[in-house]
Amino acid sequence: MSLFISLAGVLIAFALNATPAMALSLNPDAASPGIEDANTLHWILFVVILAVIVVVNLAILKAARPRSRAVTPKPGRKVSQVKLAIGLGVFALALFVVATVFSDKSREIPAVNAEPVAGQVKGEPLEITATGSQWLWRFNYPNGAFSYRRLTVPAGVTVQLDLVSTDVVHGWNVPELTGKAQAIPGKTNKVYFRADDPGVYTSRSSVLSGQGYDTMEIEVNVVSPEEYEAAIEELKTDIQDAQDKVEAQFKAERDKSEAAADQVGKAETNNDAESAEAE
């Protein structure tokens, strides 16, 4: 009896709790063509899975029903095991075909934009390298600029993201644009996406990588191509400025110490001269 109640509880809990929650949050906002296919497949599978769970659990519920001792059991209807296996096989094969079709579509490289942005070879995706290190992502742009944590990409431009790692395995994870892909040392994992509209997508790494794992954030900033070009130029200028500043500072320090050394040298020469005179 308590099994009966518990099982009824499952279905009620499922209906009240999980279904609306899952249905509402099932789709991350698809911001790249491949993700839309992944979402469609997820919807199809969600319905299939829910149907399987409900059918199996209702059957268990029926099997566990309390028996009245007076009723004699009905002799079971014989079902051919071979036919059952073939039926299940057809079901599995259908799922495989559907999953393959949508997986292929979601893995396709989105159509490359006609007008290349700065640093993009015409007809090929814009190549950006994302390097995972404990516990920060670094993005290298074609013009030599780089940024940490925040990736800026142009809208409407197909991007090829080369995921590499300098230390441990890191989980690249932006559900709206690329989904997940592991950055593994010694290997390049390529993902492609094309964000059609500007927007900001935040996420975090998905493979345990040590003490700073929980703060290893990713922010993808999708802006218009002009803004993108300006942004990476600004980055480049900023980096050059910073480099110049460091060099200038270094030079100043060196000059200062050289000047000091000269003074000391002069003083010593003077001292020598004085002592020589004294002698």
Added chain:
Amino acid sequence: MSRTTSYPQTMPPTRPEISSDGPEPARTRWAQLATSADHKDIGRILVSVAFGSIFLAALELLLMRAQLAVPENVFLKGVTFDRLLSVYGETAIFLVALPLIIGLLYYVVPLQIGSRTTAIPRVGQTGLWLFIFGGILLYGSFLFTPPEAGINPLPPFSDATFNPNNGVDVWIGSTGLITLGLLMVAIDLLATLHNLRAPGMAWRRAPLFTWAGAIVTWLFVVIAPIFLAAISMLMIDRLYDGGFFAGDEGGSPILWQHLSYIFFTGVYMSVAITFLAAIGEIVQTFTGRELPRKAVTRSFVAIAIIGTLAWTQNMLTVPIPSGWKYFGMLMSLALIVPFGLIFYNLISTVSQSDFHMRAPLRFALGALSLASIGLAAEIAQSTIAVATQLSETYDAWAATHFTLIGFVLFGGFAAVTYWYPKMTGRQLNEDRAAKSFGLMFVGTIIALLPLFAAGVSGQVTDSYRYFSFEDLGVYNLIAGIGTLILFVGIVLAIGNLVASRSEEPAATPDPYRGDSLEWLALSPPPAHNFDVLPDVHSTRPMRDIREAVIRRDAETAAAEDAAPVSA
């Protein structure tokens, strides 16, 4: 058709004259147990350790869920959480699932095939002690550094560069000892199965659980050496700069993922096969019907082979050739056929029968219910497009946990309550078992269902905290409450197993009128199992024996009708 008699059981032994207690043990009870090479003692120790570890794993899970119950919680430090996570993962796989399946098989299968002993008992005994040292090493490491590199410590993170302390060494040492130990026990069981079956016990007459024993031990003999090789390489990498898993030195971190996932997927399948077979035995006994043997045993073989070949299902986000990913997807979806066949046969057999609901059947149906949710959810996890969204999130965690909690915890309690009279010689308190079942079942549902929603909302696993702007608080809070209920249920259920040993009346050898030969032996069986080795003529040898006894008694009664023998 035999019908189960009503509870409680006070039937006299089916055939008291063919079993005896054997000679008195020469040593005290504990010394006897510690030095025993008897498969029943070893099996009982393995099962007891597994149930003790269920408590530990549940406690660790409860602590982790308490930390995650609210966003930005400061209950545990990050490093403490990582250690709990790593130890939890190892406990659940190596100290609960594996010893439970190997221990149950090692206890029951020699009895089921009518054997007086195992083929190479010293190998099994050595295996037990290697296993115990492995467990002591893991929990002893709390005195210095427990493992902290995650459930599956992926190199290079688990290399000496990034994990210089002893945590990963402990992981390697303890999993190595446990795997080697259980491999030895499995080899002993395999030799027994192939050499010591009773006269007439052909494979076509062997019970389902014996079939599971053969399939699981063969599978373990294949996958355990792969894992032992992998952890040896990891150890060489750590201690002697081996470079097997170093990306820049001719090795590859992906190699570790292949090797470890072959093993973990094989363990997952072994667990499923063992407990589906145990549930099959329970269903057959309580409904008095036979499952279609060919379909079910062939499905077990299919699960073992296809399921283990589906290991790349765990690697869909890794840069491997896409052919591997489609292969993994095909193999995981092909599993629908054998799992579907077994589920259909089990559920329809119960549905079409008349029976009295007893604790083992209750746990068995609960196991099927929970595992069906987990296995169905794995369908989404095994397709490439959805896995790139949902793997490494709590959706994957919930799917795996539904399946494994269903099979290991509920299937484990089903099997242990079913064979409890045989193992302990006492009956189990079924009222308390039913109550603890209710708590555990409801707790599992509440603990895991919200995690599906948390996973599709993007919560990644293995992180010791999340932030309030991620809107994950409500799911984790519900999951925390569910875990607490589950924990209380587990404590009560284990407490019932302990308390029933001293409080409940003695059990008869054959309390359920089972069909397989373990019910011929006394409860608990003497050291030599059987005084008389039975001849097996059908798939239901015990029923044949009962009928023969009834026939003989009738003949005796008819012959001695005039002069009844005084008692």
